[in-house]
Amino acid sequence: MGEDVRLRAVVALAQGMAAAHTPREFWRAAALGSCEGLDGTFAALSVWERDHGRLKVLVNAGERAVGEEEFPDSETYPVHQFPEITEFLHEQWAGGGEPDAWVETADDRVPTGRVTGLRRRGRGCCVVAPIVLHGRAWGELYVARPPEAKPFTRADADFATVLAAVVAAGIAQAERLEEVRKLAFTDPLTGLANRRAVDTRLDEAIERYRVDGSVVSLMVCDLNGLKRVNDTHGHAVGDRLLERFGSVLSRCGARLPGALAARLGGDEFCLLTVGPTADEVVAVAEELCVRAAELELGEGVACGVASTGDPIGPLRSARRLFRLADAAQYQAKAARSAKPVVAGRDGTVIRLADAPPGARDRRRFRDAPPVELPPQEP
Numbered sequence: 001m002g003e004d005v006r007l008r009a010v011v012a013l014a015q016g017m018a019a020a021h022t023p024r025e026f027w028r029a030a031a032l033g034s035c036e037g038l039d040g041t042f043a044a045l046s047v048w049e050r051d052h053g054r055l056k057v058l059v060n061a062g063e064r065a066v067g068e069e070e071f072p073d074s075e076t077y078p079v080h081q082f083p084e085i086t087e088f089l090h091e092q093w094a095g096g097g098e099p100d101a102w103v104e105t106a107d108d109r110v111p112t113g114r115v116t117g118l119r120r121r122g123r124g125c126c127v128v129a130p131i132v133l134h135g136r137a138w139g140e141l142y143v144a145r146p147p148e149a150k151p152f153t154r155a156d157a158d159f160a161t162v163l164a165a166v167v168a169a170g171i172a173q174a175e176r177l178e179e180v181r182k183l184a185f186t187d188p189l190t191g192l193a194n195r196r197a198v199d200t201r202l203d204e205a206i207e208r209y210r211v212d213g214s215v216v217s218l219m220v221c222d223l224n225g226l227k228r229v230n231d232t233h234g235h236a237v238g239d240r241l242l243e244r245f246g247s248v249l250s251r252c253g254a255r256l257p258g259a260l261a262a263r264l265g266g267d268e269f270c271l272l273t274v275g276p277t278a279d280e281v282v283a284v285a286e287e288l289c290v291r292a293a294e295l296e297l298g299e300g301v302a303c304g305v306a307s308t309g310d311p312i313g314p315l316r317s318a319r320r321l322f323r324l325a326d327a328a329q330y331q332a333k334a335a336r337s338a339k340p341v342v343a344g345r346d347g348t349v350i351r352l353a354d355a356p357p358g359a360r361d362r363r364r365f366r367d368a369p370p371v372e373l374p375p376q377e378p
Helices: 003-018 023-037 087-094 113-120 154-185 195-212 226-233 235-253 278-293 318-334 347-353
Strands: 042-049 054-062 076-078 102-105 125-133 136-145 216-223 260-265 268-274 301-307
Touching: 003 023, 003 154, 023 042, 023 054, 023 136, 023 154, 054 136, 102 113, 102 154, 113 125, 125 154, 136 154, 154 195, 195 216, 195 260, 195 268, 195 318, 216 235, 216 278, 216 318, 226 235, 235 260, 235 268, 235 278, 268 278, 278 301, 301 318, 318 347
Parallel strands: none
Antiparallel strands: 042 054, 042 136, 054 076, 102 125, 125 136, 216 268, 216 301, 260 268
């Protein structure tokens, strides 16, 4: 394979990984790009899970054998079956060398784990290239050819080392972008999602509601007594109260598949769900109120719920669902209710949420005059 061809293969690999939008797309692009660059028929990308002492396969790309899944959930191999990933690499580095790729064939006399795998899956040879990230073995790139194909050469192994380095650079960039994404969508104090994450997810949820009618529910909570705790015990204690309530919210929300628990800011939190019924969400809100009341130093929580599973009227935007949940939370706050208030199960919340613009904007419900809270249906 000429230098121009291999240079184009490197460029194609880098471009494929850069175009990926999800981890799976990235893994597939890395495996397929490497497979094409090495003129193979199959490639796999695996990560070394040090805490479990195993290689976990992330993707199988190309011509898969019977039983091989493209994105396997549980295809793992004990590292002791493949000592090169640990012992060989460190020995190479200790001698002042670099972690190079190597070739194995189904005809090799020593039945290593990979040789056995080649025979079992009907492949003729493979080249294995360690992926090194931050000076440590991250995992490996594996490319195979069928028995009738020409075996990999030393030159192929050298090129596989280059491709593995390109993959490592892509992984490092992806990790940096993921860290930035987490920082952008995570509340630093509680570790929950932040308002930006809620807005993004809520827009997606409302679109899904319009397409297939999936129930979208939003629970908005105001932690009572935080100002008193801050004034009496200091902000460090207040922060611990916020963290503890965040943990309670996360624990309760775990009962609802796919729920997003978030801190909106200050003493305000929310829980967003897509799929669970309104009654299921209200039941979790009731549990949350009980658990919040048991927190030391706090004074419980004011909780409001708005769900498309209740008669809340037309939902033209995500903002209206937020207004409804916030209005319900305001009602709970004003009435000092120990239970959640639910939009659509009385008329007061909807009237308040749909009031003229001067009185309905988010975070302004507390400035409105108290409205007597009618009894909720059991």
